[in-house]
Amino acid sequence: MPTIKDVASRAGVAISTVSAVINRSAPVSEEVIQRVEEAIAAIGYLPHGAAKALRSGDSRLIGLILPDITNPFFSTVARVIETVCMRAGYMTFVYNTDEDIDHEMRILKMMRAQRVAGLVLISTRSDAEHGRRLMSEINVPTVLFSSSVPATPYDAVTLDEAMASRIAIEHLAALGHRRIGVLTGRPNVSTHEERLEACVETMRAHGIEPSGDLIVAANFDQAQAFGATKALLALPEPPSAIFAFSNLMMIGMMRAVVASGLSCPRDISLVGIGDFEWPEIMNPQMTVVSMPAAEMAERSIEILLAEIASKRAPTGRRTMFEPRLIIRESTAAPRLSLPA
Amino acid sequence: MPTIKDVASRAGVAISTVSAVINRSAPVSEEVIQRVEEAIAAIGYLPHGAAKALRSGDSRLIGLILPDITNPFFSTVARVIETVCMRAGYMTFVYNTDEDIDHEMRILKMMRAQRVAGLVLISTRSDAEHGRRLMSEINVPTVLFSSSVPATPYDAVTLDEAMASRIAIEHLAALGHRRIGVLTGRPNVSTHEERLEACVETMRAHGIEPSGDLIVAANFDQAQAFGATKALLALPEPPSAIFAFSNLMMIGMMRAVVASGLSCPRDISLVGIGDFEWPEIMNPQMTVVSMPAAEMAERSIEILLAEIASKRAPTGRRTMFEPRLIIRESTAAPRLSLPA
DNA sequence: GTGAAAGCGCTAACAG
DNA sequence: CTGTTAGCGCTTTCAC
Numbered sequence: 001m002p003t004i005k006d007v008a009s010r011a012g013v014a015i016s017t018v019s020a021v022i023n024r025s026a027p028v029s030e031e032v033i034q035r036v037e038e039a040i041a042a043i044g045y046l047p048h049g050a051a052k053a054l055r056s057g058d059s060r061l062i063g064l065i066l067p068d069i070t071n072p073f074f075s076t077v078a079r080v081i082e083t084v085c086m087r088a089g090y091m092t093f094v095y096n097t098d099e100d101i102d103h104e105m106r107i108l109k110m111m112r113a114q115r116v117a118g119l120v121l122i123s124t125r126s127d128a129e130h131g132r133r134l135m136s137e138i139n140v141p142t143v144l145f146s147s148s149v150p151a152t153p154y155d156a157v158t159l160d161e162a163m164a165s166r167i168a169i170e171h172l173a174a175l176g177h178r179r180i181g182v183l184t185g186r187p188n189v190s191t192h193e194e195r196l197e198a199c200v201e202t203m204r205a206h207g208i209e210p211s212g213d214l215i216v217a218a219n220f221d222q223a224q225a226f227g228a229t230k231a232l233l234a235l236p237e238p239p240s241a242i243f244a245f246s247n248l249m250m251i252g253m254m255r256a257v258v259a260s261g262l263s264c265p266r267d268i269s270l271v272g273i274g275d276f277e278w279p280e281i282m283n284p285q286m287t288v289v290s291m292p293a294a295e296m297a298e299r300s301i302e303i304l305l306a307e308i309a310s311k312r313a314p315t316g317r318r319t320m321f322e323p324r325l326i327i328r329e330s331t332a333a334p335r336l337s338l339p340a
Numbered sequence: 341m342p343t344i345k346d347v348a349s350r351a352g353v354a355i356s357t358v359s360a361v362i363n364r365s366a367p368v369s370e371e372v373i374q375r376v377e378e379a380i381a382a383i384g385y386l387p388h389g390a391a392k393a394l395r396s397g398d399s400r401l402i403g404l405i406l407p408d409i410t411n412p413f414f415s416t417v418a419r420v421i422e423t424v425c426m427r428a429g430y431m432t433f434v435y436n437t438d439e440d441i442d443h444e445m446r447i448l449k450m451m452r453a454q455r456v457a458g459l460v461l462i463s464t465r466s467d468a469e470h471g472r473r474l475m476s477e478i479n480v481p482t483v484l485f486s487s488s489v490p491a492t493p494y495d496a497v498t499l500d501e502a503m504a505s506r507i508a509i510e511h512l513a514a515l516g517h518r519r520i521g522v523l524t525g526r527p528n529v530s531t532h533e534e535r536l537e538a539c540v541e542t543m544r545a546h547g548i549e550p551s552g553d554l555i556v557a558a559n560f561d562q563a564q565a566f567g568a569t570k571a572l573l574a575l576p577e578p579p580s581a582i583f584a585f586s587n588l589m590m591i592g593m594m595r596a597v598v599a600s601g602l603s604c605p606r607d608i609s610l611v612g613i614g615d616f617e618w619p620e621i622m623n624p625q626m627t628v629v630s631m632p633a634a635e636m637a638e639r640s641i642e643i644l645l646a647e648i649a650s651k652r653a654p655t656g657r658r659t660m661f662e663p664r665l666i667i668r669e670s671t672a673a674p675r676l677s678l679p680a
Numbered sequence: 681g682t683g684a685a686a687g688c689g690c691t692a693a694c695a696g
Numbered sequence: 697c698t699g700t701t702a703g704c705g706c707t708t709t710c711a712c
Contacts, residue, residue, distance in 0.1 A: 001455070046449065046452050048394070048455060049453045049454040049455065050389075050390040050391075050393040050394045050399060050454075051394050053390040054388070054390045054391050054394050059390060068419075069415050069418055069419060070412065070415045070416060070419055072410065072412070075410045075415050078409055079408075079409060079410055079436060082436070091433060091450060091454065092433075093431060093433065094434055096419060109386065110426075113386045113387060113388070114389040114390075114431065115341070115388060115389065115390065139341070222618075251618050254618075254620075254621045255618060255620055258620050259620075278591050280595055280598050280599075281591060281594045281595060281598065281622055281623060282621055282622065282623060283623030283624075284623075
């Protein structure tokens, strides 16, 4: 591979001059710019990223850490962030945690080894201990996405999680449901905690006493949601509706209903948080609480790039986006059940 | 950030000794290893990736270039490749071309600037001119994935594309379909060309003369497939079945059938290449030609890593995987139609 | 406007 | 087995 030296000698100038024309970092005469650019094109020179990073102390690298790129919500986020970064002259590393905390820490280490200039992190825990762990491993500007971690100074971009639960439960309650099952995520994850709290509150506000039997943790996981839904449906007094905290759990629920030989919404109503791109091919079409994934992603990377550029400390602000209820076919009034 | 120097002075050894214990590149006494490792832990030292890359001439970086990470097929591929790379001590850059050729070349440039050690490329063109373009931009070991490009020495890992088309068409023919629509991809893309050729051949072998009206290019795109399907369905003599060359086009077809107020498979049979993870929630459940995405991805990255490690020239071999027909609900015998 | 030279953090000879 | 040193390709003063 040719180096800046080769360019310099071919153009008959000093290497510092070549650097100056590449980076427009110092005034160079038009004629010399011409010669240098010709030389660059002629030998196919491309600056060595690592050398640049080492010398300048700026890697021009951003890390994106998310649970699983295979989840359409996260792949959308990744695309947006990558596009914005590229425009700003940054390359992006995208890594999956699988919601495994050791994995998360290992990835953080790799990111640090690469000296990334900033991080967008969808963290898998929201307790203070994890906050401390994060703080000890992270030494660059960071924005938390779709997650919040106490004891941490980072900006965060999230959904209005309480509202998400509220509108889902209110929709179900308005339809007449009283026995409402809930598939939650995992304790110690902010989306889980906040959605759950609002869920319970909203139920109570509607005179529904939440039952421990009907609220079950499924770790945001499709397979676990499948199992949990089957169990719920097999209860002596099954719920007439179930609300899932994630898109993949919604899938799991729908599969479980099919597998149980039941029909949605006739036998059971289903709502989830997080939409899919082609609802019309689903059976039934899902009623969901949708979140503006792309806008949220865009905002988060803008905040991060601004923080990096300004070299200012994070504000610690949390930017919330509003969810929206999209009523389709998977929810309906409960069937009349005879009193026991 | 602490450097290797800090570690050395804290451990009371020379920096070369620190390097030796980190990389196990030279014998060091147990006792010194201890001291060095303690120092590393104490000051939280992590080798500087760029410095290492610059000095050693090995970036430990792999590039993965694909059409769109948002497509579940490609996100699966990305996960597998990233996992294998990580195990082998490589980090991965994943970039989207959107099947745009300029974009592809721009990404290739970025990869070259980072001095990636190797590339897995899902190329968006398969003509010789593109082969030459690629050759001029790529100077590292590369394996082509789900694509093949002539005038190029790279190894390739693909589906048996001809077989994929053949089993789809044979299935339709066996069901009694004679007017078969085909939603193809884009000319100059190997998956398009090879699938199309086998399609036409198989039709002829079954006494079906392929009609230009019924074979339409939809660029592997969901929205275009939607439009093309609507047009096909509005024909005076519409096809009784349609075969799409990709997963997203299958979605587009299904949406178009819904939008046209028709019912699949009663009014029209639908098959596609590429499966989805939760077929049972689709309406109807899709009959597809499935491809072993994860295995293919694994093989491709293994080939790449082996080529990098052996420093040998590529073999130029093409490894093909067998597709498999999965019959579900979206195909059935055509309705009897009265002679015109 | 241009060029010489120092040095970013690390690895790899090589000498001791 | 340990330490000294050159230099990877680049940016950035600082003379000229």
